[in-house]
Amino acid sequence: MDYAFDFALxxxxxxxxxxxxxxxxxxWLPSLAIGLAAGLVLALxxxxxxxxxxxxxxxxxxxxxxxxxxxxxxxxxxxxxxxIGVQLSPFTAALLGLALNSSAYGAEIFRGxxxxxxxxxxxxxxxxxxxxxxxxxxxxLPQVFKLMLPAFTNRAVEVAxxxxxxxxxxxxxxxxxxxxxxxxxxxxxxxxxTVAVVYFVLIYPATFLSMTLERRMAGKG
Amino acid sequence: xxxxxxxxxxxxxxxxPAAPPILQVSGLHKWFGPLHVLQGIDFSVAAGERVAxxxxxxxGKSTFLRCLNFMEMPTAGRIALDGTPLGRAVGKAxxxxxxxxxxxxxxxxRVRERVGMxxxxxxxxxxxxxxxxxxxxxxxxxxxKKAEARERALRELDKVGLGGKTDxxxxxxxxGQQQRVAIARALAMEPEILLFDEPTSSLDPELVGExxxxxxxLAEEGRTMLLVTHELGFAYHFxxxxxxLADGVFHEVGTPxxxxxxxxxxxxxxxxxxxxxxxx
Numbered sequence: 215m216d217y218a219f220d221f222a223l224x225x226x227x228x229x230x231x232x233x234x235x236x237x238x239x240x241x242w243l244p245s246l247a248i249g250l251a252a253g254l255v256l257a258l259x260x261x262x263x264x265x266x267x268x269x270x271x272x273x274x275x276x277x278x279x280x281x282x283x284x285x286x287x288x289x290x291x292x293x294x295x296x297x298i299g300v301q302l303s304p305f306t307a308a309l310l311g312l313a314l315n316s317s318a319y320g321a322e323i324f325r326g327x328x329x330x331x332x333x334x335x336x337x338x339x340x341x342x343x344x345x346x347x348x349x350x351x352x353x354x355l356p357q358v359f360k361l362m363l364p365a366f367t368n369r370a371v372e373v374a375x376x377x378x379x380x381x382x383x384x385x386x387x388x389x390x391x392x393x394x395x396x397x398x399x400x401x402x403x404x405x406x407x408t409v410a411v412v413y414f415v416l417i418y419p420a421t422f423l424s425m426t427l428e429r430r431m432a433g434k435g
Numbered sequence: 436x437x438x439x440x441x442x443x444x445x446x447x448x449x450x451x452p453a454a455p456p457i458l459q460v461s462g463l464h465k466w467f468g469p470l471h472v473l474q475g476i477d478f479s480v481a482a483g484e485r486v487a488x489x490x491x492x493x494x495g496k497s498t499f500l501r502c503l504n505f506m507e508m509p510t511a512g513r514i515a516l517d518g519t520p521l522g523r524a525v526g527k528a529x530x531x532x533x534x535x536x537x538x539x540x541x542x543x544x545r546v547r548e549r550v551g552m553x554x555x556x557x558x559x560x561x562x563x564x565x566x567x568x569x570x571x572x573x574x575x576x577x578x579x580k581k582a583e584a585r586e587r588a589l590r591e592l593d594k595v596g597l598g599g600k601t602d603x604x605x606x607x608x609x610x611g612q613q614q615r616v617a618i619a620r621a622l623a624m625e626p627e628i629l630l631f632d633e634p635t636s637s638l639d640p641e642l643v644g645e646x647x648x649x650x651x652x653l654a655e656e657g658r659t660m661l662l663v664t665h666e667l668g669f670a671y672h673f674x675x676x677x678x679x680l681a682d683g684v685f686h687e688v689g690t691p692x693x694x695x696x697x698x699x700x701x702x703x704x705x706x707x708x709x710x711x712x713x714x715x
Contacts, residue, residue: 337506338558338617342572342624343548345540352575356562 220404227395227405234391235412241305241377241387242416245312246370252313253320258350260325271321278318284379287311291383308380308387316373323365327358360431367424374417388412454481455518457627457659458503458550463512465498465683472498474683476512480628480661485654487670487691488663490680491706496663497555499680500630503661504550505543509536516546548576551626555633557613559605559620565592566601569620577624584623591619595649611642615649622653629653631662667710671695679703 259271278286291307294300302310331354339349359366378389392409396402456479465473472495480486490496501507503514513520513536521542524534559568569588573579579587592598595615605613614634621629631650635643647669653660654673664670670677670691677694679687679702687694687703698704 334554334556334558335560338554338560339571340543341504341506341547341552341554341558342620343544343576344572345544348575352571353560360562 249316252317256321257324487674551621
């Protein structure tokens, strides 16, 4: 192997990558939070007694799950001004796309989780006089969170990596900076390896935290 | 039938003949799809009564009990609490059909607060400790302060002999212990009527006694209870009234002596014989 890895370049460009890192973080955490919250609402709509809510949420979920995320991001950026006359900034369009896409997946995780809780749990709680909303909040969802933690972690990891697609909208996140730097210096190997390491450093603590949580919760119940 | 748990019958505490019924059921029908499980039941229970409901599997005895606190929705018929019919009739679904009755959630919750239930499968909340299980209804439904709820929950757990297991999760307990927690959880709500749906049917034989002993203790306190059970020996000593359910109707109703020792109906006799077939 004759290739000399240019560490000096890595050091030199690192501050720029760090700026991208911050933007990636700003895309990732809010879109995940919004996605999961909206996902819960969608899941409840999917399981509701109203045919309208069930149908509406089903259409929404399938639309977002069955089309490429890349197109969804571009669509929010280019189609919104045409449809409703509002031009979103690239960042907002990307955030919206990622959040709505995660909400569709989150909805399916929540739905699966809620349905996996035995009927007896509903009955045990209702027999005490609890309202449906209280049963969900106090009895069902805490168990769903615990059961579905691995699935949620998976989604979080996916969204972190998916956020790199925002680079096509020129959102100055980590991937964008990486691609820009690698074409500026013609050193894609050094730059993109560093970018990969930074993604790893970003995502690994999340999966580690999730595993720790899982272990701690396994001790109970 | 010898019974180690209840050697003597519990003196019946109240049934004053004129005691007004707490719960009154009239013309109760339940369909599951094409299956006509309950075929017109009239029934009432007054304070201090203890009713044992027996019958073969599929006779509708659990469904009947589960209709009383609306774990199952009656297809037809009305249930009245303290003389007031529950739900609101919204007119006939079709000519010749019975009134359709709608039940607002708040009303169902009020009923369930007063009519507690203990299930065959316990249905404890696995993510909560024993104490939290017993406190849950008090905190969430009765909006009681934590400290107060804790005190009452501890009292009930002590009563069922589990005061030492408060911080344990249900998964660590035996079936008998879990069922006793479930009883404490129901008792904490101070219900006027307690429904037991085959409370010992999913327990290993050696654990049945500890649960029946708790139920006997509640009987001695004069609580109003309905018990669906296959433990005929226990039913004999426990109940003030025994109901033999078959094919969705009350086939025979009477005192334990009448129904279990001197059944008048051929069907009741045949059912009871199956229980004594292998006795020694």
